[in-house]
Amino acid sequence: MENVKHLKCIKCNATYPAKPDTYTCSQCGGILDVRYDYEYISQKVNKETFNARKEFSMWRYREFLPIEEESPVSPLRVGWSPLYKAERLGETLGLSSLYVKDDGLNPTASLKDRASAVAVVKAKEAGADTVACSSTGNAASSLAGNAASMGLKACIFVPGRAPEGKVAQLLIFGARVVSVQGSYEDTFKLSAEAIERWGWYNRNAAINPYLVEGKKTVSLEIAEQLNWQAPDWVVVSVGDGCTIAGVWKGFKDLYQAGLIDRLPRLLSVQAAGCCPINRAVMEDKPWEPMPEDTLADSIAVGVPRNPDKAINAIKESNGLPINVSDQEILDAMKFLGNSSGIFGEPAGVAGLAGLKKAVSEGKISHTETVVNIVTGNGLKDVANAVKAAGEPLRVAPSMEELLQAFKTV
Amino acid sequence: MENVKHLKCIKCNATYPAKPDTYTCSQCGGILDVRYDYEYISQKVNKETFNARKEFSMWRYREFLPIEEESPVSPLRVGWSPLYKAERLGETLGLSSLYVKDDGLNPTASLKDRASAVAVVKAKEAGADTVACSSTGNAASSLAGNAASMGLKACIFVPGRAPEGKVAQLLIFGARVVSVQGSYEDTFKLSAEAIERWGWYNRNAAINPYLVEGKKTVSLEIAEQLNWQAPDWVVVSVGDGCTIAGVWKGFKDLYQAGLIDRLPRLLSVQAAGCCPINRAVMEDKPWEPMPEDTLADSIAVGVPRNPDKAINAIKESNGLPINVSDQEILDAMKFLGNSSGIFGEPAGVAGLAGLKKAVSEGKISHTETVVNIVTGNGLKDVANAVKAAGEPLRVAPSMEELLQAFKTV
Numbered sequence: 001m002e003n004v005k006h007l008k009c010i011k012c013n014a015t016y017p018a019k020p021d022t023y024t025c026s027q028c029g030g031i032l033d034v035r036y037d038y039e040y041i042s043q044k045v046n047k048e049t050f051n052a053r054k055e056f057s058m059w060r061y062r063e064f065l066p067i068e069e070e071s072p073v074s075p076l077r078v079g080w081s082p083l084y085k086a087e088r089l090g091e092t093l094g095l096s097s098l099y100v101k102d103d104g105l106n107p108t109a110s111l112k113d114r115a116s117a118v119a120v121v122k123a124k125e126a127g128a129d130t131v132a133c134s135s136t137g138n139a140a141s142s143l144a145g146n147a148a149s150m151g152l153k154a155c156i157f158v159p160g161r162a163p164e165g166k167v168a169q170l171l172i173f174g175a176r177v178v179s180v181q182g183s184y185e186d187t188f189k190l191s192a193e194a195i196e197r198w199g200w201y202n203r204n205a206a207i208n209p210y211l212v213e214g215k216k217t218v219s220l221e222i223a224e225q226l227n228w229q230a231p232d233w234v235v236v237s238v239g240d241g242c243t244i245a246g247v248w249k250g251f252k253d254l255y256q257a258g259l260i261d262r263l264p265r266l267l268s269v270q271a272a273g274c275c276p277i278n279r280a281v282m283e284d285k286p287w288e289p290m291p292e293d294t295l296a297d298s299i300a301v302g303v304p305r306n307p308d309k310a311i312n313a314i315k316e317s318n319g320l321p322i323n324v325s326d327q328e329i330l331d332a333m334k335f336l337g338n339s340s341g342i343f344g345e346p347a348g349v350a351g352l353a354g355l356k357k358a359v360s361e362g363k364i365s366h367t368e369t370v371v372n373i374v375t376g377n378g379l380k381d382v383a384n385a386v387k388a389a390g391e392p393l394r395v396a397p398s399m400e401e402l403l404q405a406f407k408t409v
Numbered sequence: 410m411e412n413v414k415h416l417k418c419i420k421c422n423a424t425y426p427a428k429p430d431t432y433t434c435s436q437c438g439g440i441l442d443v444r445y446d447y448e449y450i451s452q453k454v455n456k457e458t459f460n461a462r463k464e465f466s467m468w469r470y471r472e473f474l475p476i477e478e479e480s481p482v483s484p485l486r487v488g489w490s491p492l493y494k495a496e497r498l499g500e501t502l503g504l505s506s507l508y509v510k511d512d513g514l515n516p517t518a519s520l521k522d523r524a525s526a527v528a529v530v531k532a533k534e535a536g537a538d539t540v541a542c543s544s545t546g547n548a549a550s551s552l553a554g555n556a557a558s559m560g561l562k563a564c565i566f567v568p569g570r571a572p573e574g575k576v577a578q579l580l581i582f583g584a585r586v587v588s589v590q591g592s593y594e595d596t597f598k599l600s601a602e603a604i605e606r607w608g609w610y611n612r613n614a615a616i617n618p619y620l621v622e623g624k625k626t627v628s629l630e631i632a633e634q635l636n637w638q639a640p641d642w643v644v645v646s647v648g649d650g651c652t653i654a655g656v657w658k659g660f661k662d663l664y665q666a667g668l669i670d671r672l673p674r675l676l677s678v679q680a681a682g683c684c685p686i687n688r689a690v691m692e693d694k695p696w697e698p699m700p701e702d703t704l705a706d707s708i709a710v711g712v713p714r715n716p717d718k719a720i721n722a723i724k725e726s727n728g729l730p731i732n733v734s735d736q737e738i739l740d741a742m743k744f745l746g747n748s749s750g751i752f753g754e755p756a757g758v759a760g761l762a763g764l765k766k767a768v769s770e771g772k773i774s775h776t777e778t779v780v781n782i783v784t785g786n787g788l789k790d791v792a793n794a795v796k797a798a799g800e801p802l803r804v805a806p807s808m809e810e811l812l813q814a815f816k817t818v
Contacts, residue, residue: 056465076750077491077514084484088560105486105514107750109788149750151497158801165791168798172787174747177801178811186806193808338583341485341516341558378581379518379788382574389580392567392588397595399602402587 003041004066007032007209010308018066020126023207031308032209034066038256047228047259056080058114058217064253066213067121074149076107078117079217083225083371089339093359097369099231101222102342104377108138108145108169110298110348111218111243111375116142116203118214120150123201130155133203134184134191136162137298138376143203144173155200157191159184205242206305212246219250222371223260230260232368235267237350237375239299241277241310244268247373248313264371266319267364268310269354271326274300277310278321287311295326295384298347298376320363324353330388332356333378343378343385351375412450413475416441416618419717427475429535432616440717441618443475447665456637456668465489467523467626473662475622476530483558485516487526488626492634492780498748502768506778508640510631511751513786517547517554517578519707519757520627520652520784525551525612527623529559532610539564542612543593543600545571546707547785552612553582564609566600568593614651615714621655628659631780632669639669641777644676646759646784648708650686650719653677656782657722673780675728676773677719678763680735683709686719687730696720704735704793707756707785729772733762739797741765742787752787752794760784 006015007022011030016022018034025032045063053060058079067073081103090098106113116139123131131147133139134157147154154175158167160182170177178194180187188204195202205211223230230251236244244266254260270278273293280287287307292300304310314321324332329346332353336342344352351372358364378385395401415424416431420439425431427443434441454472462469467488476482490512499507515522525548532540540556542548543566556563563584567576569591579586587603589596597613604611614620632639639660645653653675663669679687682702689696696716701709713719723730733741738755741762745751753761760781767773787794804810 074750075493077511082486102486102516105516107511107514108752109786145746145750145752147750148747160803164795167801168791168794169752169787171798171801172743172746172752172794173750174743178814179801179803180806181803182806190804190806190808190811194811197808334581334583337554337581338557341483341554341556341582343517343554343578343581377518377788378578379786382577382791385581386573386577389577392576392580392586394569394588394590395599397589397591397599399599399606402599402603405587 001066001068003036003063005035005037008035020122021201023202023209031206031306034209034213036253042257050224058117058214061217061220064220065118066210067118068125071121071125073121074117074146076117076146076149078106078113080221081105083222084340086340089336092339093356094366095359095370096367099371100340100342101218101371101373103218103373103375104344104348108141109377109380110138110142111215111373112138112142113146114214114217115205115211116146118210119143119201119203119208120146120152122210123152124150126201128199128201129153130198130200131203132156132191132195132200134188136166138380139203139205141166141169144170144175147175148173155194157187159187205240212242212249212309215243215246216250216253218373219247220254223251223254228259230262230264231371232264233267233364233370234264235269235351235355235370235372237299237347238268238270238277238310239301239347240304241306243375245306245309245313248317263317266314266317267354267358268314268319268321269351270321270323271296271299271329271350272323273326274302275323276302277304277307278323280307280311281314281321296329296346296350297381298345299350320358322354322358324350324357328353328357330384333385333388336374342374344374345376345378345381346384348374348376348378410475410477412445412472414444414446417444429531430610432611432618440615440715443618443622445473445662451666459633467526467623470626470629473629474527475619476527477534480530480534482530483526483555485526485555485558487515487522489630490514492631493749495749498745501748502765503775504768504779505776508780509749509751510627510780510782512627512782512784513753513757517551518786518789519547519551520624520782521547521551522555523623523626524614524620525555527619528552528610528612528617529555529561531619532561533559535610537608537610538562539607539609540612541565541600541604541609543597545575547789548612548614550575550578553579553584556584557582564603566596568596614649621651621658621718624652624655625659625662627782628656629663632660632663637668639671639673640780641673642676642773642779643673644678644760644764644779644781646678646708646756647686647719648710648756649713650715652784654715654718654722657726672726675723675726676763676767677723677728677730678760679730679732680705680708680738680759681732682735683711684732685711686713686716687732689716689720690723690730705738705755705759706790707754708759729767731763731767733759733766737762737766739793742794742797745783751783753783754785754787754790755793757783757785757787
């Protein structure tokens with residue numbers, strides 16, 4: 001990989017060759033970051049190169065990705081999700097230039113496909129025949145789907161309480177699913193032991209340094225879709241911190257390669273009931289664990305696995321942390337759906353709830369350009385959609401009844 | 410619309426000017442078909458025109474669509490779904506050239522978005538402020554989503570038994586949902602009465618002649634994605650008949666405009682428990698109603714609303730009707746998922762089940778090029794995925810238990 005210099009520990013600065021199965025820092029246990037040779041990259045590509053490309057997926061940005069030039073990638077269309085100018089939504093919020101990036105349209109319906117698509121390529125590079133992780137959510141389904149598309153085996157550890165529907169999706173994708181009759185922590189530990197024992201490729205987030213690199217492609221796309229401009233703000237919902245870290249890495253990459261000439265600010269949105277990363281930024285203290293008290297399960301992470309990169313991203317970008325209640329999240333789900341026809345899962349629309357609050361508090365001005373990322377599809381969590389939705393009009397099959405019902409609305 | 414000549418009744422050949430709110434034949438009640446001026450179209454566009462276009466949605470084919478040149482369309486990315494070369498799936502079936510078109514990646518996760526996207530444009534052209542239909546399924550959610558994206562009101566009639574989750578999605582999109590405490594027939598009748606009374610735009614399938622035109626864009630894309638070649642076979646699951654009619658119309662349009670030089674054959678797949686269209690073709694008799702005995706709810710249509718166009722399409726294409734059991738459908742769901750990473754709903758994978766059968770019966774040869782359309786996303790019907798999926802391995806949190814469990818698999 002001529003575009004990659006090395007992996008660098010974000011805690012102790014130790015560096016390592018970028019091997020596919022190097023995960024964390026062997027000296028201090030810190031998280032590693034992929035470092036690129038931007039001079040090399042900027043000699044290879046520029047705006048015109050990209051504008052001329054016919055590959056409409058995250059793989060149009062291979063020069064920015066830590067994979068071997070000749071490595072085969074999944075045929076699934078991961079990335080190049082649509083960026084919509086959200087006129088009516090913008091009007092309602094009082095924003096003249098609001099965009100929505102719908103990452104729920106990825107193959108397994110969430111932004112996590114971008115990370116898993118990289119993971120399966122690195123697994124093949126490492127010569128592994130099995131990839132593994134512990135998760136019940138979007139990481140698991142995206143890994144199972146992407147692995148299936150590449151003919152790789154997947155072994156996924158889920159806690160016993162995982163909903164049947166989510167487990168079914170993994171099984172449909174042919175993953176071996178191990179349901180651990182214990183807590184999430186038990187599940188994670190058993191997965192780590194098994195990964196070690198069988199030498200499987202490890203897709204546990206914030207352990208594997210390559211996942212964030214896949215996630216960053218959402219920012220590369222945003223910039224290109226805005227004709228190589230960074231917006232003033234990018235709004236992201238935050239759980240374990242990997243997504244916002246990826247979003248920031250993407251813009252920094254483009255800046256360092258000379259493709260954009262300024263960086264956006266990040267609006268980091270967490271659920272009020274589970275906001276360890278935002279609390280650390282707000283109080284300027286080290287992060288501490290929190291209970292997971294929110295219905296937005298994809299961001300209900302009390303012990304974030306990537307707090308350092310996330311906190312760095314928010315601070316470096318001169319960003320803003322903002323917390324929202326579950327009710328505000330449910331309201332945002334309806335608000336987004338009925339103004340734009342986009343159906344987001346609770347974690348996917350938490351960003352919008354935070355944006356609404358930030359605008360109403362005067363923290364974001366009406367003329368700033370804002371991109372809100374919807375990170376997952378509402379079909380993933382229909383139970384919460386039911387809570388948000390309200391009730392239909394119930395009528396007997398007669399026109400008089402219908403007239404009566406319409407009058408009372 | 411200079412590209413459109415008129416609407417023509419497929420029963421009595423009466424013609425009508427193509428007004429947005431002309432629905433069925435006022436003389437015999439027959440279904441109308443949009444007739445184009447192919448000479449005009451072929452002067453406007455050719456392969457090179459399309460190859461150079463940057464619009465990657467169904468709207469890249471505006472010259473083939475019955476909408477006014479200046480009519481605004483929904484910003485949602487409807488269409489241009491990926492066409493995957495399905496290597497492993499093909500190997501297993503014994504097909505050297507198999508492709509899968511994943512229409513579950515549309516904005517509301519089904520092929521029906523293509524029809525609803527046209528419906529909302531025609532509603533605006535008709536000056537309506539509300540569009541309406543009766544449905545609980547993909548037609549309803551696609552209409553609600555597309556209407557929301559255009560700032561149109563939607564009024565959707567559902568029978569009282571409609572699942573809460575499906576109703577919730579409509580409400581999230583801001584539709585007014587009328588839950589009729591009666592049968593589907595009661596629901597349909599009340600919707601028709603209300604549409605008449607309030608002059609709403611009518612999106613009931615096979616009544617509105619423009620919907621099929623939206624659906625046909627799936628074929629325009631297939632041909633372009635295969636570099637302007639028609640495959641030997643296109644595999645489609647069939648319910649009310651509108652989708653297969655649309656698929657056929659698309660290829661015929663391209664042929665008549667000189668963009669392809671031959672037509673594919675259609676494999677029409679229905680559930681054995683509900684196959685009035687296939688039965689009519691197989692027995693060469695007029696169609697008759699059937700019970701709706703299948704779990705594939707999106708194609709469980711005992712009284713199809715568009716049998717004539719569908720039967721014509723199968724016959725004209727020298728096509729083949731094939732029926733599959735519910736078990737074959739569930740098997741296909743797993744089969745598709747684990748060989749390719751695509752998660753289809755039961756109706757969405759019924760086509761694949763039929764394809765498998767047709768190949769094993771020698772009706773499709775190993776070297777023929779086949780495109781299988783996946784019409785809807787599996788996240789729409791997780792309950793049936795659970796039936797298909799099987800069970801995870803259940804273990805206590807210990808390595809010994811895990812070893813034991815792996816041995817017994």
